[in-house]
Amino acid sequence: MRIGWRIAAWAVGFRLISAALALFINLSFPLHAPEQLTVFGATSPFWDTFARFDTGYFEGIAWGGYQSPIVDGEYGRSNIAYFPVYPMLMRYVGNVFGRHHAIYYLAGIGISWACYVLAMVALYHLARLDLPRRMAARATVLISVFPFAFFYGVAYSESTFLLFTVLAFYGFRTRRWLLGGVCGAVATATRVPGIFMLPALAWIAWRSAAPEMRERAKAAGGLALAASGFGAYCLFIYRLTGNPLEWAATLQRWNYHVGGAPWTAPFTLLAHLATHPYAYLAGDRMAPYDTLYGVTGILFLVAIPFVWRRFGAGYGLFMLLNLLLPLSSGTFEGVGRYCSVLFPCFIWLASIRSHAAFTSLVVVFAMFYTLGLALFTTIHPLF
Numbered sequence: 001m002r003i004g005w006r007i008a009a010w011a012v013g014f015r016l017i018s019a020a021l022a023l024f025i026n027l028s029f030p031l032h033a034p035e036q037l038t039v040f041g042a043t044s045p046f047w048d049t050f051a052r053f054d055t056g057y058f059e060g061i062a063w064g065g066y067q068s069p070i071v072d073g074e075y076g077r078s079n080i081a082y083f084p085v086y087p088m089l090m091r092y093v094g095n096v097f098g099r100h101h102a103i104y105y106l107a108g109i110g111i112s113w114a115c116y117v118l119a120m121v122a123l124y125h126l127a128r129l130d131l132p133r134r135m136a137a138r139a140t141v142l143i144s145v146f147p148f149a150f151f152y153g154v155a156y157s158e159s160t161f162l163l164f165t166v167l168a169f170y171g172f173r174t175r176r177w178l179l180g181g182v183c184g185a186v187a188t189a190t191r192v193p194g195i196f197m198l199p200a201l202a203w204i205a206w207r208s209a210a211p212e213m214r215e216r217a218k219a220a221g222g223l224a225l226a227a228s229g230f231g232a233y234c235l236f237i238y239r240l241t242g243n244p245l246e247w248a249a250t251l252q253r254w255n256y257h258v259g260g261a262p263w264t265a266p267f268t269l270l271a272h273l274a275t276h277p278y279a280y281l282a283g284d285r286m287a288p289y290d291t292l293y294g295v296t297g298i299l300f301l302v303a304i305p306f307v308w309r310r311f312g313a314g315y316g317l318f319m320l321l322n323l324l325l326p327l328s329s330g331t332f333e334g335v336g337r338y339c340s341v342l343f344p345c346f347i348w349l350a351s352i353r354s355h356a357a358f359t360s361l362v363v364v365f366a367m368f369y370t371l372g373l374a375l376f377t378t379i380h381p382l383f
Helices: 002-028 055-064 085-097 101-127 133-145 149-153 158-173 177-188 192-208 213-241 246-253 264-275 277-283 287-311 313-327 335-339 343-350 355-377
Strands: none
Touching: 002 101, 002 133, 002 149, 002 355, 055 085, 055 101, 085 101, 085 158, 101 133, 101 149, 101 158, 101 343, 133 149, 133 343, 133 355, 149 158, 149 355, 158 177, 158 192, 158 213, 158 343, 177 192, 177 213, 192 213, 192 313, 213 246, 264 277, 264 287, 277 287, 287 313, 287 335, 287 343, 287 355, 313 335, 313 343, 343 355
């Protein structure tokens, strides 16, 4: 119990330091692009650092609900591509304090912070199933200073997704099928990649459940419950549009197409960096951002066999499927953010015995965390 409080206190302290750093960045550097939205209707150097890019969509859902992509018989863009748990939490928490745009933004920030703190405690206990205390605590440090972990502290759904994903895996690892199923349902209704935890949870259930038929039935029930979050949202979209997968079609209208060869973008990036790195980075407007996201994704792919061997197929499958989906789009958009919730990699890194290696990772992570936070805060295209 005491270690949980210490981790929670550390997590809150880290978020405060990160928020202060974002404020100084916002005061010191010009914005790369005009502000798309503000928390209070006018520029706030402190509060607006928490509200960039997708935050506006989440707040729009909290304020006005989902919009049908069909207008006057024609399909267009819609906010249904964003899964409901996080914006609905913004709505319900915000309504407690009064219906106002700023209240919903502040509710989103508070939810992200609270979920991040709880996720760090949950991650520690999940890591303790495989690691001693010191290494389990290291996992919470590494995931916190990961270069794209700043998304945990802004009005995005990453920390909510991480919390319920970790709890789902903890429930299945400890044969608490109801806990795992409920938390899995919340996770699969929070973000599209949540559905890719289901094969991993199925593997863990198959390996963990006792051979008795009753225990197997409970495990299967937990897995079905975990899938129900995704199913419920598809049912809602069906009632709204007539197509249960219309959220996927909406993504395609935003020119985000998955299903291609997942190795195309990584090989192209590596070829650029191997043959003419400076010309590529200096000559292509998106090259620095693609490199940050792309190299991160490639390193996580390289880590999968080590995670698989050390912790089993459940963790390996979770990482593999959650990387193949975005990489199959042929772009690196959002890959760093997707990697930030791949907790098995951080547990594996924490298991490395060398203290020097751990210290080096923290230093490198923290350097690029500061860079990523600066780019996001000043509205560079990291989203």
